[in-house]
Amino acid sequence: MAKQSCCYKKRLRRGLWSPEEDEKLMNHIAMYGHGCWSSVPKLAGLERCGKSCRLRWINYLRPDLKRGTFSxxxxxxxxxxxxxxxxxxxxxxxxxxxxxxxxxxxxxxxxxxxxxxxxxxxxxxxxxxxxxxxxxxxxxxxxxxxxxxxxxxxxxxxxxxxxxxxxxxxxxxxxxxxxxxxxxxxxxxxxxxxxxxxxxxxxxxxxxxxxxxxxx
DNA sequence: AAGACACACAACCGCTCTCTC
DNA sequence: CGAGAGAGCGGTTGTGTGTCT
Structure with missing residues (x-):
């Protein structure tokens, strides 16, 4: 049997992030920084694992991201x-x-x-x-x-x-x-x-x- | 118009590394 | 020095969207 992820074990939300979740995460990091990622979801009021929050921030929400097509x-x-x-x-x-x-x-x-x-x-x-x-x-x-x-x-x-x-x-x-x-x-x-x-x-x-x- | 297919991108999974106790 | 937790990385999968037939 396949090993289940931390999100599965803790019955946390998975899949695509909603705009509300993005906003909660952004607001939390803007105010307090990410600190320890494992505590971010709890402090930000998100039903996600810390790993998922980290990935979302790094790959999508970070303000310094360029996005768009590669030159x-x-x-x-x-x-x-x-x-x-x-x-x-x-x-x-x-x-x-x-x-x-x-x-x-x-x-x-x-x-x-x-x-x-x-x-x-x-x-x-x-x-x-x-x-x-x-x-x-x-x-x-x-x-x-x-x-x-x-x-x-x-x-x-x-x-x-x-x-x-x-x-x-x-x-x-x-x-x-x-x-x-x-x-x-x-x-x-x-x-x-x-x-x-x-x-x-x-x-x-x-x-x-x-x-x-x-x-x- | 609708189903099939291809593509791009977001997110997850599992592993390794590093740090702390 | 070893164990455990957290962070980071690379591979893979899932999903939304555009294009073709």
Whole structure:
């Protein structure tokens, strides 16, 4: 039997939020801040779990949310960051002011994935589809938490990362272990950006496709 | 006009991480 | 140091709406 959620156990409301609920949550946070999320629903007079309130606030009610369609620049940045760090939606969203991880994730799954496939690029690997399907080691983001395949020169990886970080207002969260003087985490020193397929020529090809020449 | 289908987005679920005791 | 609670994250599902037949 499937494990039931906290909302189910506590017989709390689920599903779409009503305007009244939104108002209660907004008023409460405007007056007191969210503090401990688990106590928010009780204090705000909502029959929701704290988790649900947090999600609603972060993804929909926050006043600094941009909303609306993604610009070409945002789209390019998402694609580029995804090629570097993979499905780290919260970190990607952190580079896009006013956007949430959920929004970025949905945009990726519903739009960018399809667009890349139409262009013959595997959205998981950012490589040509034919190559991605024939190479079992091809499906790797640059900085996956698990393992990295060092087949490209470290110099290119460092150069790209340093340029990216220079371009971004907010630095990415590097893994535990510290960052060396060149801006690359110590644990990634000498690692590559892509495996054997993504060398200079391919990088140019990728940029041409996505209009990202300014990044590399 | 109505049913089928596709798409976009909101919300939930389950897991991991972090902090506190 | 281990247990428990809370917060955060990524994957998945559900729902509303637009489009096509």
């Amino acid at each position: 070409q620049e945002e789209e390019d940045l998402i694609i580029h960051l995804h090629s570097m760090i993979g499905n780290k939606w919260s970190q990607i969203a952190a580079q896009l002011p006013g956007r949430t991880d959920n929004e970025v994730k949905n945009f990726w799954n519903s739009y960018i994935k399809k667009k890349l496939r139409e262009r013959g690029i595997d959205p998981a690997t950012h490589k040509p589809l034919a190559e991605a399907t024939t190479s079992p080691t091809a499906c790797r983001p640059v900085f996956s938490d698990a393992e990295l395949v060092p087949t490209m020169t470290a110099a290119l990886a460092q150069d790209q990362v340093v340029k990216m970080l220079d371009s971004l207002k907010m630095p990415l969260d590097w893994p535990v272990g510290g960052v060396a003087g060149n801006g690359v985490p110590e644990s990634y020193q000498g690692q590559c950006v892509y495996d054997s397929g993504m060398v200079d020529d391919d990088a140019v090809q990728f940029d041409d496709v996505h209009g990202l020449s300014n990044w590399c």
